[in-house]
Every structure is written in C-alpha cells, then in structure tokens.
Amino acid sequence: MSSRQESTRWKLFSWIRHYRYEGIIHAPHSTTDSAATSDDHLMLAARTGAADAFPQLFGRYREPVWRFFRRRVRDADRAEELAQDVFAALLEAAPRYEARGTFRSYLFGIAYNVLLADRRKPGRNAEPLDEDVAAVPCTDPDAGIWVRRALAQLDQEDRQILMLREYEQLTYQEIADLRSLPLNTVRSKLFRARMALRQALLPPARAEEKGK
C-alpha cells in the first residue's frame, strides 16, 4: 500500500479508531502484517515449547477474544468461559499449528467454532442481539441498543460478516478463510449489510431520497 493511501486513511479514520478500538490491536496493514508475522512467530515458538510465547499471545488477544464473545453471548460468565476455551484449544492445537492464513483468522476461527459448538447446546440460543429491546426512539441512534436492534434485523450470515469486519477487524480474506466463503461473496454480503444499516440509520426523509 502506498504511503499516500496510508496517510489518507489515517487522516480519515484515526480518530474513529481511537474511539472504537482502544484495547484492541489494530493497525494499518503494514503493522498488521508485521503483527501477523509476530503472531505466527509466537505461535511457532509456543509450538516448540517456549515458555513465554503463549502468555504473550494471550496478552495480545485476551481482550479481542473476550469482546468477540461478549458481543455474541448474552451471559458474561459464559463469555468468559468460552474465551478460556478458545485459549485452551489454542494451546492444545499449538503442536499442530501451521501458518496458514493469518494468525487472527486462525484464532477467530477457533473462537467462531467454539461459539457454534456452544450455540448447538440445548437452551443456549440467547445472544444479545436477540433480546427484546424496548422501542428506542430513533433520535438516539448512538445508543448501543440501537446497534443491537439494527444488527438483529440483518440476515444471520451478513451480520456475522459485518461484525467480524467491524469489531474483530478481520480483513476480507481473513473473513473468507474463516467462513469458508469466496472473497467476492464476503464483499457483497458486507456491502449489503452496511447498506441495510445505513437505511436504518438515516432519518426517514433522507432515506427516502436515497432510495429513489
């Protein structure tokens, strides 16, 4: 990526990132690339039995994994348990780890599977998005509750992709790897999801105008 593009992006979104992404490791692709390499290195180090490799990885991804589950599981204790499961699974799978794709897609792939496994259990179908929320006046669109309601209206698959993009900041390719979808499909679904949210977000008048 050119430095010009990079600086443009930074200009546009740096403050958003600061607002949204505190605690989460996110960076322009270059840093991400180097971070991914570093993650892979750590993982391989863990595989060969380096004592501090895994704690480092844990330190890096503790928050992201937690938040992944917190946004998808109603119960906080359950979310914590699932996060623990992810790291336990990571540790267990360490000997077999092969650097295929990025470490993040691998990690969140594990997280996603853990989530699916948990959802398959009877009586565990509650996620925050399914909550019955009281009618929120549209004049307060910044409330998290609006987001949840809006997300709940999306198609399940589209929602997953959107959340992976917006909250976990996975790249299109990482999402495609994780969900086993073609890249173009990921792009289309993401776009569709965002359009739907845009529709919900905009004031009615303007939405009408856009809809023409």
Add this chain to the structure above:
Amino acid sequence: MTAHDVEAVMAYLDGELPTDAAERMQVHLDECEECRTMMTELRVVSERLGAWQVEGAPTTLRPRARWSVRSLSLLAAAAGVVLAVALGSAVFRPERSDKSAPRESATAELTAEAPPAASARATVGGHAGGQALVMDQASSKAGTESAQPGGPLIVRAIALNITVRDFDASRVALDRIARDAGGYIGNLTSSGPRGGVPALHATLRVPAARLDEAVAALKQLGSVTSETQSNDDVTQQSTDLNARLSNARTSETRLKEVLQQRTGRLSDVLDVEREIARVRGEIEQMEAHRKNLDQQVSYASVSVELSAERKAEMSLGPVGVSTRLRNAAVDGWRRAFEGALGIVLFIAGAGPTLLLWALVLAAPALLLRRRFRRA
C-alpha cells in the same frame, strides 16, 4: 474500474483494494461527489456500530492450566471403563468350577456309552472247610442229623464283578461253569440298553466243595473288578433248630401214644388231637427252615455281574478327531476369554488405585507446570 462501483468504494474504505486500484479510486473520489457521499455514509455506519461497546475482559480471564477437555474426557472414559468392568465382573461371573465343563461336555460322548462296569459279584456260600453235605431231599431228618460230624456250618457267598470282553460268549460260559461244578443258575437278569453296554446279573448255586473251582473258572471270563466274600456261621442256628425239631417230634410221638392208649373223654381226645396238629405244624415249619439252611450250607451261591468292556472307546476312534477339535476350539475360546478377563480384572483391580494416585499427584504437577510456564 467502474465509475460507480460502490462496492469498490467500500473496499477502498476498508483498505482492501490493491495498490493500483486504490490509487485509481482515490482519483475517482476526488472527482465524484456521489461516491464521496457514499464513503461518508459508510464511515458513519461504522461509527455507529462502534457505539456498541462492551466492558473489558474480567480479571479472572487469565491463562490458567486447566484440564483440557480431551484429558478430562479421557480420564472420565478410563474411569467409566474401570467402573463398567468392575460392575460387569461382579454381575457376570463365569463359574470357575466349570473350567473343564466344555471338556466334560465334549467328552460326554466318549463316556456316555460306558456306564461304570459293574462288578460281578460271585457270592459263594459254602462250607469253609467243613463237610460237604450231601443234599438228601427225600428225608431231611436223617440227612440233617446224620450230617453233623462236628465242625461249623457255614453259609458261603461270593460276589464277583467281572468285566468281560466277549459278553455273549461269557454268558454261555456261565451256564457251562455252573453245570461243570455240579450246580445250577439260580436266577439271571440281563440288561442291554440299545447303544449301551450289556450287563448281566446271575446267581449261581454250586456245591460248597466245588465252589473254589467254580470261582476260578468264573475269573477266567474276564477281569475281576471287585470280589466280596461272606461266610455266615449258622452252626448255632442249626443246632437250635435241630434241638427244637427233636423236641417237637418227641412231643408228637408222646401225644400219639396218649391218643392211642387212653380212650378217655371226648374232650380230652379232642384236646390231644388239637395239640398234635399244632406240633405237627411246628415241626413242618422247622423242617422247612432246616432244609433251607442245609441247602445254603451245601450249595454256595455265587452272585456274578458281568459287564462288557467299554467298546465305545474303540468305536469313537474316527469321531474322536472332530470331537477333539471341538474340544480344542472350545478350550481355546475359554482360555482366551479367561485371559481377557484376567486383563480386565487386573485393570479393575489396579484401576482405582492408579486413578487415586493420578489424582493425588495431579494437583502438585499442575501447580509446578503453571509455575514453570509463568517463569
């Protein structure tokens, strides 16, 4: 790149465009209001989405060594196996005493045809070394009383169990032996179940003097599996009998004289006659008894049981191979089962203890591992 490829705008926003396409998009955005608006709106959507914040990870979310699900399930499986084995071995208990049961059942064919050979008991009664009493059936009185030159009167009996090779020939030989010894066959019973071993029980009466020779001849028939002798001393019995008989006869004679001499009252005559009749009855009873005794003394009895040899053994020659194969197979399975059961029993026996030790040692081991990892 299409002018209004809004997906590309989004991709540009996400930094997903390849370098050259991104540069072209940048140029386009500088020119296209619509696409800029789209980009802004997309940005706002992302912003709104970011409004959904969740709390930070709890402090309890720490790297901790826990039982991995796999090891736990393995442990649970092992415990389950041990438990199942313990329960199973308690419920299903093969009888140890039946260790040879298949062998027995398999070899039952061999033994079914061969009931244990009965022994031919030749009971010989007779005079041990005493006088050979010549049986005089006509006059018992003279015969008996004159045949007491002293010496005990003994009733001899011999029982012999003989297993013979040739059953039919032996049966004929019995007759011959009895005749040769001057005796006779008292009674005879023979049984020959179909497919079973023929057996025969006979009682020979031979003169006491010829007893030994008869017994010797009988023993020639086959192999004697058992022999029993009994010598009853009936001397006292005989003497008593004789005495009583003599008294009775004397009484009879006296009474008859009385009857002849006195011709007294009728009632007296009747009494006497009644008495005579009674005495006569007693005398005859005693004479019969003594005759029997004499016969026993003079003729020894040989009780013979003949049984054929177990021919079944020979005839099972060809069958024996398959039966033996079956025996071996059954034995093999039983042995294998016993072996497997032994292993399982060992696990059942040692399992809980090992489990206990594993649990006891697990806690410090985990602590050590965690400490090592933290270092």
